Amino acid sequence: MDKKKVIDALNAILENELAGVVRYTHYSLMVYGHNRIPIVSWLRAQASESLTHAAQAGEHITTLGGHPSLKIGPLLETNNHAITEILKESLQHEKKQLEHLFALLKMVEGESVFLEEYAREMIVEEEAHIAEVEKMIRKPE
Numbered sequence: 001m002d003k004k005k006v007i008d009a010l011n012a013i014l015e016n017e018l019a020g021v022v023r024y025t026h027y028s029l030m031v032y033g034h035n036r037i038p039i040v041s042w043l044r045a046q047a048s049e050s051l052t053h054a055a056q057a058g059e060h061i062t063t064l065g066g067h068p069s070l071k072i073g074p075l076l077e078t079n080n081h082a083i084t085e086i087l088k089e090s091l092q093h094e095k096k097q098l099e100h101l102f103a104l105l106k107m108v109e110g111e112s113v114f115l116e117e118y119a120r121e122m123i124v125e126e127e128a129h130i131a132e133v134e135k136m137i138r139k140p141e
Helices: 003-029 036-063 083-108 113-137
Strands: none
Touching: 003 036, 003 083, 036 083, 036 113, 083 113
């Protein structure tokens, strides 16, 4: 296992999760209308989950002897705060994180059960989240 590449992959995950904290917190502040309360609660829960995931990635980095990044992943501000647009941006963000996680899994598969299981658990969570967001965007038939 190439420890440096694994640490770099974990730092990419960490940076993207920290971007999620900022992104979801911002979105939660920009929701208006009669469905505000449940949507804000959901967005803030996503921000909290991103912070937890960032801490998990950071713990794995330090376990490997690395240094967790202080960078934050890309932040997109479209100034379009319609709920559907927020969800579409969220979907892009989550799909990018899924790419990072699959890259990590490929690096550690068969090399570290600890990191392999971490990657798999995170992939399961991200795929479930993506499925939920896709359902939220989908128009009823």
